[in-house]
Amino acid sequence: MLLCCFVATAYWLPAVAKLKLTWLSDERLYLLPLSAYAHGWLAFLSPEQIIEVSRRIMPIDAAMRMFVIAVEALCLVFLWRRWLSLILLAAVVVFHLGVFVLYGFFFWTWILVDVALFLLLVKLDGQAARCVFNRPYF
Numbered sequence: 001m002l003l004c005c006f007v008a009t010a011y012w013l014p015a016v017a018k019l020k021l022t023w024l025s026d027e028r029l030y031l032l033p034l035s036a037y038a039h040g041w042l043a044f045l046s047p048e049q050i051i052e053v054s055r056r057i058m059p060i061d062a063a064m065r066m067f068v069i070a071v072e073a074l075c076l077v078f079l080w081r082r083w084l085s086l087i088l089l090a091a092v093v094v095f096h097l098g099v100f101v102l103y104g105f106f107f108w109t110w111i112l113v114d115v116a117l118f119l120l121l122v123k124l125d126g127q128a129a130r131c132v133f134n135r136p137y138f
């Protein structure tokens with residue numbers, strides 16, 4: 001239960017910070033691969049190819065920002081249901097892998113914690129799950 005709270009808080013607080021910074025409306029994620037490329041990420045691509053990558057993600061920029069905010073903000077209700085926790089853990093792993101592919105930041109420790117917690121929650125039997133996912137803890 002404490003690990004669930006730790007993970008949920010670690011994602012929920014950045015959502016609050018992003019909303020305070022108007023990240024949802026002002027950030028341009030499609031420009032970040034260009035910056036990452038300038039620092040050596042995806043150096044095997046030509047400048048024209050990295051510009052094309054940036055152009056291709058431009059139409060889904062708002063959707064990517066909404067996905068990140070939604071996943072992080074939903075971590076506030078992480079302990080509501082086990083199935084929701086599993087979906088959120090899978091979503092944050094996808095998020096971290098996307099960050100790695102596009103920007104070169106490899107949050108492997110978070111991926112490891114998220115996958116380990118996912119597997120732990122999958123293996124919980126009925127009684128153990130009720131001890132974590134109950135109304136008072138929620």
